[in-house]
Amino acid sequence: MRKKTQLAAVPLTVILIVIGGISNVDTENAQSVTNIKVNEYDGICVIKDGFVHVAWGDTDHLVFLSVMSNCLDEEKVLALAEATKIL
Numbered sequence: 001m002r003k004k005t006q007l008a009a010v011p012l013t014v015i016l017i018v019i020g021g022i023s024n025v026d027t028e029n030a031q032s033v034t035n036i037k038v039n040e041y042d043g044i045c046v047i048k049d050g051f052v053h054v055a056w057g058d059t060d061h062l063v064f065l066s067v068m069s070n071c072l073d074e075e076k077v078l079a080l081a082e083a084t085k086i087l
Contacts (some may be wrong), residue, residue, distance in 0.1 A: 015066040
């Protein structure tokens with residue numbers, strides 16, 4: 001008999017903020033804060049309290065994007081950020 005595979009929910013938050021919006025990236029007492037590039041855009045990767053938070057500004061489209069998860073590791077969150085496209 002085959003064993004059933006259960007799919008677990010992966011909490012993931014993706015936020016898009018248009019020009020004039022307000023965003024906050026909490027870096028206070030973070031375990032890690034790193035300047036990064038997401039595609040060709042400057043960004044930041046923050047690891048704090050079990051969350052990985054990647055945020056960057058898309059200057060071509062004048063938006064701020066943010067990808068966060070408390071279940072995925074830094075590499076996976078960065079890969080999801082890289083895969084996020086504005087159409």
